[in-house]
Amino acid sequence: MSAIHVSQLSFFAAHAPFDRMEPAHLLWMLERMQLGYYARDEVIVSPEQGRVERFLVIKQGVVQGEQNVAHASDADTWLELVEGECFPLGALLAHRAVASTYRAVKDTFCYELALADFQQLLGLSAPFRDFCTRRIANLLEHSKQVIQAQYTHSSSEQQSLASPLSAIIRSTPVTCTPQTSVREVLERMHASRIGSMIAVDERGFPLGILTLPDVLERIALPQADITQPVINVMTTELTFLPPQSLAYEAALTMAKMGFRHVLVVENDKLLGLVTEKDLFALQRVGLRQIGSSIRHAHNIEALQRAASDIRQMAHNMMAQGVAAEQLTQFISTFNDLLTVRVIEMAYAESFADAPQLPAQLCWMALGSEGRFEQTLNTDQDNALIFKVPEGVTADAMRERLLPVARRINEQLAACGFPLCRGNVMASNPQWCLSLDEWKAKFSNWITNGTPEALLHASIFFDFRPLHGTHELADELRTWLARAASNNSRFLHQMAENAMSIRPPLGVIRDFVVGKEHTLDLKLNGITPFVDAARIFSLAAGVTHTSTLSRLRNSAAKLNIHPAEIEAWIDAFLFIQVLRMRHHDEAQSGQDDELDNLIDPEDLHELDRRILKEAFRQARKLQARLAVEYHL
Amino acid sequence: MKNWLTRWLGGGVQLDAHQKQRLADWQALPRPSSAQPFDAGRCVVVDVEASGLNLMEDRLISIGAVAVVNGKVALGDSFYVVLQQATVSDKHNILLHGIGGAAQTEGKPAADALLGFLEYLRRDPLVAFHVTYDQTMIQRAIRQFLGVKFRHSWSDLAYLMPALNPALASRYRSLDDWADSFGILNDARHNALADALVTAQLLQIGFSQCGRRNIADFSGLRDLEEAQRWVSMPV
Numbered sequence: 001m002s003a004i005h006v007s008q009l010s011f012f013a014a015h016a017p018f019d020r021m022e023p024a025h026l027l028w029m030l031e032r033m034q035l036g037y038y039a040r041d042e043v044i045v046s047p048e049q050g051r052v053e054r055f056l057v058i059k060q061g062v063v064q065g066e067q068n069v070a071h072a073s074d075a076d077t078w079l080e081l082v083e084g085e086c087f088p089l090g091a092l093l094a095h096r097a098v099a100s101t102y103r104a105v106k107d108t109f110c111y112e113l114a115l116a117d118f119q120q121l122l123g124l125s126a127p128f129r130d131f132c133t134r135r136i137a138n139l140l141e142h143s144k145q146v147i148q149a150q151y152t153h154s155s156s157e158q159q160s161l162a163s164p165l166s167a168i169i170r171s172t173p174v175t176c177t178p179q180t181s182v183r184e185v186l187e188r189m190h191a192s193r194i195g196s197m198i199a200v201d202e203r204g205f206p207l208g209i210l211t212l213p214d215v216l217e218r219i220a221l222p223q224a225d226i227t228q229p230v231i232n233v234m235t236t237e238l239t240f241l242p243p244q245s246l247a248y249e250a251a252l253t254m255a256k257m258g259f260r261h262v263l264v265v266e267n268d269k270l271l272g273l274v275t276e277k278d279l280f281a282l283q284r285v286g287l288r289q290i291g292s293s294i295r296h297a298h299n300i301e302a303l304q305r306a307a308s309d310i311r312q313m314a315h316n317m318m319a320q321g322v323a324a325e326q327l328t329q330f331i332s333t334f335n336d337l338l339t340v341r342v343i344e345m346a347y348a349e350s351f352a353d354a355p356q357l358p359a360q361l362c363w364m365a366l367g368s369e370g371r372f373e374q375t376l377n378t379d380q381d382n383a384l385i386f387k388v389p390e391g392v393t394a395d396a397m398r399e400r401l402l403p404v405a406r407r408i409n410e411q412l413a414a415c416g417f418p419l420c421r422g423n424v425m426a427s428n429p430q431w432c433l434s435l436d437e438w439k440a441k442f443s444n445w446i447t448n449g450t451p452e453a454l455l456h457a458s459i460f461f462d463f464r465p466l467h468g469t470h471e472l473a474d475e476l477r478t479w480l481a482r483a484a485s486n487n488s489r490f491l492h493q494m495a496e497n498a499m500s501i502r503p504p505l506g507v508i509r510d511f512v513v514g515k516e517h518t519l520d521l522k523l524n525g526i527t528p529f530v531d532a533a534r535i536f537s538l539a540a541g542v543t544h545t546s547t548l549s550r551l552r553n554s555a556a557k558l559n560i561h562p563a564e565i566e567a568w569i570d571a572f573l574f575i576q577v578l579r580m581r582h583h584d585e586a587q588s589g590q591d592d593e594l595d596n597l598i599d600p601e602d603l604h605e606l607d608r609r610i611l612k613e614a615f616r617q618a619r620k621l622q623a624r625l626a627v628e629y630h631l
Numbered sequence: 632m633k634n635w636l637t638r639w640l641g642g643g644v645q646l647d648a649h650q651k652q653r654l655a656d657w658q659a660l661p662r663p664s665s666a667q668p669f670d671a672g673r674c675v676v677v678d679v680e681a682s683g684l685n686l687m688e689d690r691l692i693s694i695g696a697v698a699v700v701n702g703k704v705a706l707g708d709s710f711y712v713v714l715q716q717a718t719v720s721d722k723h724n725i726l727l728h729g730i731g732g733a734a735q736t737e738g739k740p741a742a743d744a745l746l747g748f749l750e751y752l753r754r755d756p757l758v759a760f761h762v763t764y765d766q767t768m769i770q771r772a773i774r775q776f777l778g779v780k781f782r783h784s785w786s787d788l789a790y791l792m793p794a795l796n797p798a799l800a801s802r803y804r805s806l807d808d809w810a811d812s813f814g815i816l817n818d819a820r821h822n823a824l825a826d827a828l829v830t831a832q833l834l835q836i837g838f839s840q841c842g843r844r845n846i847a848d849f850s851g852l853r854d855l856e857e858a859q860r861w862v863s864m865p866v
Binding site: 003008010011030031032033034035036037039042060061106107109111112 | 695700702703704705706707709710711813814815816818824828831832835836838839840
């Protein structure tokens with residue numbers, strides 16, 4: 001005989017994964033649960049208790065995971081769990097004791113399920129099983145939580161940008177058939193006071209959307225026939241995201257594409273609509289807002305403010321555990337926007353007398369910027385390609401362009417992109433060249449293969465057009481892809497050069513650290529991946545510049561198994577995240593110099609393990625390179 | 632006079648053979664020792680809703696109860712019943728507990744509802760907040776419908792919580808006050824089951840606080856309660 005009050009069910013309905021479980025399974029679970037109370041500072045689960053015997057869900061209160069019981073303090077806190085969160089999944093699934101001590105921070109009540117029931121529930125409920133196993137499927141996910149926990153205090157109000165869209169959708173979307181008349185749709189929108197209507201087919205797949213602004217633009221102004229099917233006046237180019245995507249992804253999609261809506265679709269069925277307004281509440285500074293303040297900036301001060309917003313946003317995203325791939329994509333997207341605006345402003349000022357001149361130019365991003373892999377401390381690496389108009393010499397063009405380029409470099413520096421120490425910048429006469437001069441330069445590097453050439457290759461081969469006539473850079477890229485893949489001697493030299501940098505893993509000891517007890521994450525961590533990807537892409541004639549795209553797109557031509565490629569990518573991204581966190585911490589600590597040196601002893605135990613694995617992947621990658629080039 | 636006396640003594644009660652057997656079975660159950668520690672045994676936290684606050688005249692409408700087993704609330708071991716009513720309680724009262732007229736007349740026949748409660752309870756100790764109310768309502772109903780006296784061991788959190796938290800005692804009076812002060816949420820106040828769960832959560836906090844005073848069983852709890860009855864008179 002048991003009675004479960006509905007208020008218990010509504011608690012579970014508000015939290016993942018229970019919100020996706022079938023009511024019958026939820027009841028099954030509740031009937032077997034107990035409610036436990038833990039006073040402040042009371043230990044709930046600890047390594048000493050041995051194999052974990054119960055699954056816990058926090059009903060109310062806060063639970064902290066601590067690494068070190070003897071010296072429990074704020075510094076050791078690595079995890080903070082709140083209402084609705086489950087623990088300790090990893091230990092439960094692995095049938096072992098927990099690695100950390102879980103302790104109540106304040107009066108806490110937890111729903112508890114015995115191990116045997118937990119296991120049975122895994123078999124019963126697919127959403128529950130997915131949630132539990134995916135959460136701990138790999139260490140990386142766990143590490144993300146660690147990062148989140150470390151940042152929680154500085155950005156708790158921003159947490160929700162990392163929440164899944166399924167948690168943001170507020171109500172079931174209002175839909176119609178595509179054949180419904182425009183009149184009927186407008187009447188329904190008016191009657192139910194809604195801002196948009198989505199047409200779906202009989203399976204619930206969305207075909208088009210009509211929003212209130214569309215009514216003005218597509219119906220009222222053109223005086224469209226309102227007896228016609230509504231699909232004719234709808235926007236049919238729709239952007240879909242699955243319900244597991246994060247709010248952040250929706251925000252970035254909207255910022256990049258300029259949309260105000262994203263449709264949430266699962267198994268070809270419309271689940272809901274996420275609007276800009278829904279996301280706005282989640283961010284202090286909206287992504288679209290940063291984008292638009294850059295586009296409309298008219299002075300360097302406005303751009304400096306935007307640059308600082310970008311950094312703040314990057315910090316928040318890191319805090320929310322946004323993945324490295326998206327994080328770097330975010331940083332590149334906004335740095336590109338900013339750089340373009342700086343260039344536009346400089347051109348407008350300097351070429352007022354020659355408005356046709358910008359069309360002769362292409363501003364290129366090089367190095368990590370060219371690879372879309374900027375971190376927060378990336379130096380400028382840029383160059384110019386220009387067309388030589390008839391009757392003018394290349395030198396005369398250069399003469400005209402260099403002062404403008406210098407101005408752009410300086411303004412970028414003022415926005416927080418330090419000038420390049422190696423002077424690889426468009427204001428250097430060596431790197432402000434006509435298309436023919438560039439081809440001659442690359443040709444020279446490829447045929448001679450001097451150490452200097454190899455060094456330059458690592459920066460210049462990663463160029464991409466950023467502003468101006470992209471065709472100039474594209475032509476250079478096409479030409480280079482052919483020239484380089486035909487020159488196996490040069491590729492061999494590059495591979496040899498790449499092999500000279502070894503991942504710092506010792507045979508006996510874990511890490512090989514120098515006198516300073518530090519590892520250089522950039523030189524020893526990132527570079528092996530970047531170099532190998534560049535060589536693979538040149539060999540395969542792949543024109544992408546980002547390391548991830550280079551690896552993914554070269555895989556087939558080089559007969560590398562996709563699983564192997566993905567393992568390399570995961571490893572690369574993990575090191576990238578460590579670097580960014582390192583920079584972010586240094587920056588908030590007001591250090592002047594951002595470096596890439598870390599002491600592995602300072603890392604969280606979990607991160608150390610993953611870093612070791614990442615270096616092992618770098619070794620495998622180099623081994624592959626060695627086989628390919630008989631080194 | 633005779634009529635009143637027979638009702639008072641339960642003489643007018645007509646139980647069928649099966650019901651009599653159920654009652655006898657329950658009466659035959661052994662009582663657990665009052666030295667039973669909190670963390671190794673079962674107690675039942677109860678809350679009732681009635682047609683009003685008059686202890687002598689108002690009728691019992693529903694009973695909600697949850698079991699606390701080995702210190703933890705066993706959600707599957709809970710009980711809720713609405714007693715069938717001859718007359719529906721007034722509108723103001725319905726608004727309070729939310730059990731509408733139809734639900735009241737459709738409830739379980741009183742004798743079966745109460746037998747169900749006793750079977751669920753077994754002989755385990757009862758806990759409530761303001762015991763007098765719940766105890767009187769249940770006792771009267773059992774006497775009226777089952778024809779027996781209900782003598783049971785009760786603990787009253789309305790005395791225990793002030794005894795354990797003297798600093799808060801002067802400010803906190805009602806179940807809501809105490810629940811609020813420990814951040815216990817109740818989405819469905821005045822539902823007997825939801826209130827019983829809140830009371831059980833309060834009991835868990837009480838158990839934990841008892842641990843700090845080396846009180847580990849129900850006899851210790853009773854001593855603490857007795858002492859508090861001398862000090863204060865709750866509302």
